Amino acid sequence: MKSSRMFWQIVDKIETLIDSGEFPPGSRLPPERKLAELFDVSRPTIREAIIALEVRRRVEVKTSSGVYVLQNPQIEESDIRVSAFELTQARALVEGEAAALAAVSITEAELKKLEATLIAMEKGIDAENADREFHFIISKATRNNAVLLAVERFWQLRDSQPDIINAYKNVCDGSNSDRSEEHRNIYLALSKRDSAEARAAMHLHFNRLINNLFEISEARALEEVRKKSNQTRDLYSLNHLVS
Structure with missing residues (x-):
């Protein structure tokens, strides 16, 4: 099967494990190498799957730390x-x-x-x-x-x-x-x-x-600061007393 199709299968499998509690929210996914062994696919296929999961907001990739399962993937777009x-x-x-x-x-x-x-x-x-x-x-x-x-x-x-x-x-x-x-x-x-x-x-x-x-x-x-400053100046100006 072409890798462009294969990685979507891996996305589905990882999402199933997340939903079942195997990979609970806040937990870190196994390293790329172990996931490749678990699903019997190449590491590039795992990388593609992780990117897709990140776009779906199922996981978060933290540099030099790992890939973490997000708490609530069902957040409404209007809340973001x-x-x-x-x-x-x-x-x-x-x-x-x-x-x-x-x-x-x-x-x-x-x-x-x-x-x-x-x-x-x-x-x-x-x-x-x-x-x-x-x-x-x-x-x-x-x-x-x-x-x-x-x-x-x-x-x-x-x-x-x-x-x-x-x-x-x-x-x-x-x-x-x-x-x-x-x-x-x-x-x-x-x-x-x-x-x-x-x-x-x-x-x-x-x-x-x-x-x-x-x-x-x-x-x-800067324009907002100037606007507020002018308003304050007008409020407290003494020009009307000294003119």
């Missing part, structure tokens, strides 16, 4: 709030690796599709959809359904939470030339089949985004 900063950081981590993976498996046909989205962005022709399609093409080119699922989920958050929509709109509206150049650099790295360069180019793209988000946030905070 993700900031633009959190989303951008997560996208950088996942999509940086997606670009590295795609560099070794992307086809000429997919590269042509990427180039078409670049042209659209550079000409300002439905640039938002072109941007979205660019990232989807790369995630599909990884040949990893868990990565594709994660990227699709990121875009759902980007397009559904008002705070994130406004934050990204302010960043993208004022930096179309930067965005086009960054996407072209990613494309060029992919066309050279250079994983390290593709990862670095994707990271640079998101680094610029998150820095712009900080600048906009700081500007808004």
Whole structure:
């Protein structure tokens, strides 16, 4: 059976063990090697399954610690709030690796599709959809359904939470030339089949985004401080006594 199908079977088996109490909330899953032996599959298949479980919010991966079962996977989406900063950081981590993976498996046909989205962005022709399609093409080119699922989920958050929509709109509206150049650099790295360069180019793209988000946030905070200061000054001003 193809690994792209196999890892979903492993997801189902691990979820069954979680639901049965074999892996209770808060517990740490066995190491990757033991899970591979338990289910008689390769370690890459286990990694794909863990990514899918993390996207489903059944587990949390803690660096240098392990994979932990979450307490309540049935939280309503309306109870979850993700900031633009959190989303951008997560996208950088996942999509940086997606670009590295795609560099070794992307086809000429997919590269042509990427180039078409670049042209659209550079000409300002439905640039938002072109941007979205660019990232989807790369995630599909990884040949990893868990990565594709994660990227699709990121875009759902980007397009559904008002705070994130406004934050990204302010960043993208004022930096179309930067965005086009960054996407072209990613494309060029992919066309050279250079994983390290593709990862670095994707990271640079998101680094610029998150820095712009900080600048906009700081500007808004300063404006709010000025507004409150002016209100206080008006309240306690003695100008009417000394004029």
